[in-house]
Amino acid sequence: MKDHVHTNIQKEVMRVLADKVAIVTGGASGIGLASAKRLAKEGAKVALLDLNADKVSEAANQIRAEGGEAMGVQVDVSQTKAVQSAIEQVAGAWGDIDVVFANAGVNGRLAPIEDFDPEEWDQTLSINLKGTFLTVKHAIPYMKENGGSMIITSSVNGTRVFSNFGMTAYSASKAGQLAFGKMAALELSNYHIRVNVICPGAFETSIGERTYPNEEQLENIRIPKGKAKMPTDPGKPEEVADVVLFLASDASKHVSGTELFVDGAQTLL
């Protein structure tokens, strides 16, 4: 009898997102993919939105093969029409949206300010900051009736760390996301939509593939930095996924407009 009760409780606890519809941008890789898998495992139907068409359909296939429900949609999050129609496509297939994880992002060009190409600056800001705005904006019509949870991936860069030289565009985009997320939390509380911002530290993902440091120019920035070793190792994307699940679920139903550092205390040093 005891075992039976235990099993039922476990079942209920394990599927906290049953029947929910979730959108994950940048869902084909790294933190987005790990989180999409986590949300799907908890019962959500997950739409992965990503620039990389092959990787996004492969990721959706992977989730389906593991017993989850998923679709992959190729989209550039910096393009308003594309984002609008991708979200429309998801809602058309599955109905209203409950969870949005605005996570797509790139490190982009890393260079001293003096050498920073304004077009490359715009590119980083367009993907990271404008992309977040567009994702949130175009999801609102499908969330305003029933409410839901939005989670934005910012970073420790631009919110608690300002010493990674060359990352001015990236850090500015990440600081912008935090301010935007807080304003969105207040504005969208009218619709019972919660908005929270996560700030990951160092994680092992594919972000290095879209990181373009100009090593020679960066040599010119000579500000001595401490040599202290990070107190903990870089994290695994699955450790962010656990936090995303918490914020996506009713376990955080009174949490909105806050930032959450996910860095194992690395940036406190």
Ligand SMILES: NC(=O)c1ccc[n+]([C@@H]2O[C@H](COP(=O)([O-])OP(=O)(O)OC[C@H]3O[C@@H](n4cnc5c(N)ncnc54)[C@H](O)[C@@H]3O)[C@@H](O)[C@H]2O)c1
């Ligand atoms: N990895 C880290 O250490 C770390 C730390 C702090 C914050 N972050 C943030 O986490 C988020 C996810 O990064 P990740 O580390 O998982 O990197 P990743 O490169 O593994 O995944 C990012 C995904 O975003 C997609 N993407 C890039 N540009 C896009 C666009 N214009 N439209 C749609 N999709 C696009 C890529 O195709 C990729 O699949 C980013 O916002 C990043 O800034 C990462």
